[in-house]
Amino acid sequence: MFFTNFRTVMLSTVLLAGSVSLPALAHDSDYNTKDLNEQLVMSTLWMQASAEYKAMSYQAFNLAKMQFDHYLDKHKGNKKVAVVVDADETVIDNSDYQAWLIGKDFGYSSKTWSKWMAAADAKAMPGATDFLNYVASKGAEVFYVTNRKIVGLEGTRKNLKALGFPNVDDKHLMLRTDTSNKEPRRDAVAKNYDIALFMGDNLNDFSNDFRTKSLAESDAAVEKNKALFGTRFIVLPNPAYGDWEGKVYNGNWGATAAEKDRMRKSKLHVWHPAK
Template structure:
């Protein structure tokens, strides 16, 4: 891959990565005449940018609140599944569709690894992590999926991990005790990061009771937008579905929300990403003397 930073391999399509490269060229051309600006500051490194991972990753790994939110999501999922089972007519088999990363398995150790290093997420480094099979179960995930399996519900793991990580992903899930973690129920990315074709394959002969994910495009492809305002508007328009048909897990470390801050251009330099992140903030404007 020509890009050193490949967050979109988990969330964005290849075509959008190429569009981002084109936009990067335009941005860099514009910055060339502004050598004193922060966006062209060669001293600001990926190591500097990685410091911004500290609070999110520390929260994910140490905060009881993070665990509680995960338990809450799976408790809601179980209550909703029970309600759906009670009124199910049995005409079509029921299924639950779950994402893997930061939904049923925890990869926060990968983010923690980047802190203090002048290294970014990239495909090779992410594959090394997957091959090590060290992801842990998200709190509450194993209990819920075991319960769903006991009720005769089919479980489909639809993830944008690359297809060549199938064996490592299956081994990791099986070692943690996740049910139905086999080749028939693991649906990794092949030719597109858009999950809708895989969701449609499940819907062809199942009634999907619940979708669970940490990214809104785990539910519907319409959420896969590079405009933060559009993503927020879509979430508002679908508010009745959250906690009922869509169960969202917290992930402050990475996701399509970050790419939207960059306008879909993951190829920005560390300094440009820092500037874009800070430009997205809405600070307090004190009245009178601060």
């Protein structure tokens, strides 16, 4: 009991100090990425098997349609109207890739992700195809501002076209080239278009207000922009991965599997029943 409590206190102290150099524990050498990948099971299963996930996706696109129509009713500018969407876990579902990692002793890598992009096997998010084609039917345009690297352009183009999405061309496919910051690409769209909506699964899909370094700063940015969620910003559910995970690690994506496991669990709010 004493050792367990002491270890918990030491871990909390290290994390509060902002360090990600965690003290080694006895089990660290036995805990590997395959073990850590087991934590993907529930989030991936929920995305693939639950009707609730499907319902939340439909809910997001139904809301997007309502807000898009409202925007068109009030639009008086001379510019054409656009909708800006992220790709992964916003209009296409990559959960098969996440499921593939389960049971493997390695995590995400650009090498395996490039193969996934080239395979062009991602499915459409429920409601995405209908909504994006509705946008196009109203004379507006869809821009895909994604942090897929340019090496994945052809696979991404093939995938989106196969799913029946509109505006799948070099003008509207805005992949990552020199920076993961999407603001310059959003600004490029805004020069010639009035943007009705932004859709994404990651807060960085919406504004540079969310390019924060900590979970607390992200929370504060959400509070600052709370009136925009559901009106101008439409968020899709993604419990599997995201920018938030790096903030759990204080930016140290290179931490060991055991360290990541402990840092994840240190952020949980745990109920302790009365004795």
